[in-house]
Amino acid sequence: xxxxxxxxxxxxxxxxxxxxxxxxxxxxxxxxxxxxxxxxxxxxxxxxxxxxxxxxxxxxxxxxxxxxxxxxxxxxxxxxxxxxxxxxxxxxxxxxxxxxxxxxxxxxxxxxxxxxxxxxxxxxxxxxxxxxxxxxxxxxxxxxxxxxxxxxxxxxxxxxxxxxxxxxxxxxxxxxxxxxxxxxxxxxxxxxxxxxxxxxxxxxxxxxxxxxxxxxxxxxxxxxxxxxxxxxxxxxxxxxxxxxxxxxxxxxxxxxxxxxxxxxxxxxxxxxxxxxxxxxxxxxxxxxxxxxxxxxxxxxxxxxxxxxxxxxxxxxxxxxxxxxxxxxxxxxxxxxxxxxxxxxxxxxxxxxxxxxxxxxxxxxxxxxxxxxxxxxxxxxxxxxxxxxxxxxxxxxxxxxxxxxxxxxxxxxxxxxxxxxxxxxxxxxxxxxxxxxxxxxxxxxxxxxxxxxxxxxxxxxxxxxxxxxxxxxxxxxxxxxxxxxxxxxxxxxxxxxxxxxxxxxxxxxxxxxxxxxxxxxxxxxxxxxxxxxxxxxxxxxxxxxxxxxxxxxxxxxxxxxxxxxxxxxxxxxxxxxxxxxxxxxx
Amino acid sequence: xxxxxxxxxxxxxxxxxxxxxxxxxxxxxxxxxxxxxxxxxxxxxxxxxxxxxxxxxxxxxxxxxxxxxxxxxxxxxxxxxxxxxxxxxxxxxxxxxxxxxxxxxxxxxxxxxxxxxxxxxxxxxxxxxxxxxxxxxxxxxxxxxxxxxxxxxxxxxxxxxxxxxxxxxxxxxxxxxxxxxxxxxxxxxxxxxxxxxxxxxxxxxxxxxxxxxxxxxxxxxxxxxxxxxxxxxxxxxxxxxxxxxxxxx
Ligand SMILES: Cc1cc2nc3c(=O)[nH]c(=O)nc-3n(C[C@H](O)[C@H](O)[C@H](O)COP(=O)(O)OP(=O)(O)OC[C@H]3O[C@@H](n4cnc5c(N)ncnc54)[C@H](O)[C@@H]3O)c2cc1C
Ligand code: FES
Numbered sequence: 001x002x003x004x005x006x007x008x009x010x011x012x013x014x015x016x017x018x019x020x021x022x023x024x025x026x027x028x029x030x031x032x033x034x035x036x037x038x039x040x041x042x043x044x045x046x047x048x049x050x051x052x053x054x055x056x057x058x059x060x061x062x063x064x065x066x067x068x069x070x071x072x073x074x075x076x077x078x079x080x081x082x083x084x085x086x087x088x089x090x091x092x093x094x095x096x097x098x099x100x101x102x103x104x105x106x107x108x109x110x111x112x113x114x115x116x117x118x119x120x121x122x123x124x125x126x127x128x129x130x131x132x133x134x135x136x137x138x139x140x141x142x143x144x145x146x147x148x149x150x151x152x153x154x155x156x157x158x159x160x161x162x163x164x165x166x167x168x169x170x171x172x173x174x175x176x177x178x179x180x181x182x183x184x185x186x187x188x189x190x191x192x193x194x195x196x197x198x199x200x201x202x203x204x205x206x207x208x209x210x211x212x213x214x215x216x217x218x219x220x221x222x223x224x225x226x227x228x229x230x231x232x233x234x235x236x237x238x239x240x241x242x243x244x245x246x247x248x249x250x251x252x253x254x255x256x257x258x259x260x261x262x263x264x265x266x267x268x269x270x271x272x273x274x275x276x277x278x279x280x281x282x283x284x285x286x287x288x289x290x291x292x293x294x295x296x297x298x299x300x301x302x303x304x305x306x307x308x309x310x311x312x313x314x315x316x317x318x319x320x321x322x323x324x325x326x327x328x329x330x331x332x333x334x335x336x337x338x339x340x341x342x343x344x345x346x347x348x349x350x351x352x353x354x355x356x357x358x359x360x361x362x363x364x365x366x367x368x369x370x371x372x373x374x375x376x377x378x379x380x381x382x383x384x385x386x387x388x389x390x391x392x393x394x395x396x397x398x399x400x401x402x403x404x405x406x407x408x409x410x411x412x413x414x415x416x417x418x419x420x421x422x423x424x425x426x427x428x429x430x431x432x433x434x435x436x437x438x439x440x441x442x443x444x445x446x447x448x449x450x451x452x453x454x455x456x457x458x459x460x461x462x463x464x465x466x467x468x469x470x471x472x473x474x475x476x477x478x479x480x481x482x483x484x485x486x487x488x489x490x491x492x493x494x495x496x497x498x499x500x501x502x503x504x505x506x507x508x509x510x511x512x513x514x515x516x517x518x519x520x521x522x523x524x525x526x527x528x529x530x531x532x533x534x535x536x537x538x539x540x541x542x543x544x545x546x547x548x549x550x551x552x553x554x555x556x557x558x559x560x561x562x563x564x565x566x567x568x569x570x571x572x573x574x575x576x577x578x579x580x581x582x583x584x585x
Numbered sequence: 586x587x588x589x590x591x592x593x594x595x596x597x598x599x600x601x602x603x604x605x606x607x608x609x610x611x612x613x614x615x616x617x618x619x620x621x622x623x624x625x626x627x628x629x630x631x632x633x634x635x636x637x638x639x640x641x642x643x644x645x646x647x648x649x650x651x652x653x654x655x656x657x658x659x660x661x662x663x664x665x666x667x668x669x670x671x672x673x674x675x676x677x678x679x680x681x682x683x684x685x686x687x688x689x690x691x692x693x694x695x696x697x698x699x700x701x702x703x704x705x706x707x708x709x710x711x712x713x714x715x716x717x718x719x720x721x722x723x724x725x726x727x728x729x730x731x732x733x734x735x736x737x738x739x740x741x742x743x744x745x746x747x748x749x750x751x752x753x754x755x756x757x758x759x760x761x762x763x764x765x766x767x768x769x770x771x772x773x774x775x776x777x778x779x780x781x782x783x784x785x786x787x788x789x790x791x792x793x794x795x796x797x798x799x800x801x802x803x804x805x806x807x808x809x810x811x812x813x814x815x816x817x818x819x820x821x822x823x824x825x826x827x828x829x830x831x832x833x834x
Contacts, residue, residue, distance in 0.1 A: 095713045098716065103704070104705035106728075106729060209640040245642070245643045503686075
């Protein structure tokens with residue numbers, strides 16, 4: 001039997017964000033004798049979960065019901081969610097959030113000491129738990145700090161995973177680049193859980209952190225796992241122009257208004273209900289994100305948005321909330337506006353425009369996080385279970401990290417215990433993967449290409465924004481398709497300037513770019529073939545939802561590098577909530 | 586009108602050159618650019634070999650701390666306009682070994698964090714079926730400030746004690762211990778005393794207050810340490826006078 005010295009474990013988790021840490025704790029709790037490790041390209045507390053602001057949904061109050069949370073999620077997702085998954089999710093949500101409370105998460109509280117909840121877009125009742133407007137930050141730090149008490153959890157911090165090692169249809173570990181030294185390590189593992197987050201960085205204007213390049217999704221894709229519902233990309237209606245910094249939906253839940261250039265609450269013109277002075281759930285500013293972002297785009301076409309140096313925008317008005325309320329409930333919003341826009345929301349309107357925020361699609365998993373490749377699991381934004389369907393509701397995602405992180409941890413632990421010894425070919429596989437990196441990126445070039453990583457990235461961004469943005473059509477998608485395939489080819493010949501092994505961030509950026517290119521091509525092809533409009537996927541040449549043909553998940557399978565994926569469809573699981581028209585207002 | 590600004594970067598690439606050197610770059614002076622935007626511009630357009638960490642670009646992930654004109658700062662939340670007419674000198678955070686260019690080695694800090702037991706140690710384990718712990722807004726306010734640390738390490742590079750004594754737990758780790766000590770749900774203070782009273786613990790701090798001035802999130806580690814010194818002194822005498830088991834109870 002081949003052994004891998006210290007770099008061998010039972011369950012390896014790739015990603016130290018909310019999903020990854022929750023999964024690690026689940027493994028440690030399922031069986032303390034299992035060796036569990038977390039590999040992450042950034043220190044866990046730097047993960048993108050840290051940026052989440054608004055909150056995390058789970059039914060806890062007596063005036064709320066499981067049934068309603070399920071319905072809001074399914075209708076919010078335009079009936080593309082798997083209903084068995086949503087049911088499990090909603091049922092387990094309160095327990096997971098309570099567990100966070102027991103681990104010390106500093107949830108905001110009611111005067112009597114109970115956990116407080118706030119309204120959120122598309123939700124009929126108040127059920128979003130929050131820790132001021134730094135919810136993700138507090139959840140991530142709580143999870144990270146809690147994970148430290150579990151001795152079996154080993155960490156590979158700043159290890160960048162470059163490939164999955166799959167032998168005989170069974171994943172048995174990864175190849176990872178240790179950033180500090182540039183060494184490539186084999187980490188053998190009986191099962192691997194991919195918790196690497198989304199891929200908003202395929203787009204130029206995004207709330208997503210620099211690290212959100214969909215690496216794990218691309219790793220799975222290359223290992224033969226299908227990518228589900230890739231065409232569904234969420235635009236959040238309120239990002240700061242230029243930086244793309246998110247102004248949380250909680251601003252609107254607290255009573256903020258969206259105003260066009262005539263100070264008019266324009267959402268009333270888009271089937272989102274009547275404007276009232278107080279926020280009303282599931283109407284107006286508290287409608288779902290896809291509809292709000294689309295309304296902005298319509299307003300823009302009518303010339304009723306405001307022109308700015310970084311694109312058109314509208315105003316988010318919080319002034320009527322008052323300084324005290326803003327400081328108490330939205331301190332981070334005020335801080336961000338003062339810092340990055342040099343305006344004070346207490347006295348001025350905030351300029352906002354739609355911004356790419358969340359990727360509903362991702363690694364095709366079942367309800368336990370398992371994929372079609374044995375030993376590969378996924379959870380969090382990287383995965384598509386699917387509970388988010390065609391449009392995620394705000395504050396469902398943080399909860400999803402907990403519920404499905406825990407489930408994947410348990411399933412991967414059970415699998416690891418049963419799985420046979422490592423294959424004797426593992427080291428050879430790892431050597432091949434390492435050689436591939438050397439050959440592609442490090443070996444000297446025979447012909448020098450003029451392309452740079454940043455240059456290709458910029459071209460990709462243009463294509464994605466123009467071809468696969470809020471509104472798409474066959475023509476825009478086809479142009480994007482051709483260009484992105486060509487970019488994939490060109491990316492293979494980029495010469496790196498940095499030939500050093502120590503902390504080579506140009507090398508990791510190159511690998512990330514290749515991942516983004518592959519995923520973009522899956523987004524485009526899935527969008528091209530879905531000739532209907534649903535949720536966040538709006539085709540101007542096919543403006544209606546078509547349940548007959550497309551009440552189905554798209555599954556993108558990788559073909560050869562540089563060619564478009566093959567798209568297949570799988571049925572949506574419908575249990576008790578037959579498809580209806582989506583009504584707000 | 587000034588159109589560009591000079592960014593002077595302290596570089597270190599151990600494989601290529603054993604000693605650090607400074608390199609100047611001329612970048613466009615854009616009104617909304619933070620220092621980090623200038624660095625990413627350099628990386629993308631001028632010199633792909635420059636290494637630095639960053640991620641969120643909104644002052645919350647704690648990756649992008651560097652010395653900017655001699656002061657520790659989050660480069661994504663520090664703006665070019667604050668340094669006109671330039672040049673702006675960027676160096677890795679003080680008091681840490683440098684891995685390369687602006688990337689410091691923070692492993693020792695990660696070890697210290699774990700050492701203070703930064704997790705909730707309840708008086709008795711509860712299951713989720715027992716429901717939530719009640720905690721009033723006032724009880725929350727008693728420790729909330731100390732939860733806001735983003736581990737950016739600016740305080741370590743501002744702290745003169747950290748510079749002299751590598752065993753010192755340092756401002757962020759002690760503030761984190763206090764975050765749990767003051768949480769109404771926690772009963773782990775005694776266990777944390779063992780660490781905080783020890784060599785390298787809170788009493789090594791000389792209360793100069795540089796950490797609190799450097800903190801971008803207003804955590805006030807000095808305040809946390811000062812409060813600990815009051816509690817810790819009591820505990821110290823108790824431990825001296827009573828047998829260890831008795832003091833621990
Ligand atoms: C600004 C913002 C605000 C948000 N607010 C909310 C909100 O209020 N409520 C809500 O429900 N959702 C919110 N979301 C969405 C939610 O935060 C994310 O979907 C979620 O945090 C993703 O968590 P994750 O654990 O899946 O991944 P992440 O937190 O993104 O973590 C990914 C991890 O994978 C690691 N990784 C990636 N690639 C590699 C690799 N190649 N090798 C090794 N490691 C790798 C990274 O290092 C990181 O540790 C928000 C999102 C944004 C952008
Ligand atoms: S990049 Fe995250 S704090 Fe600056």
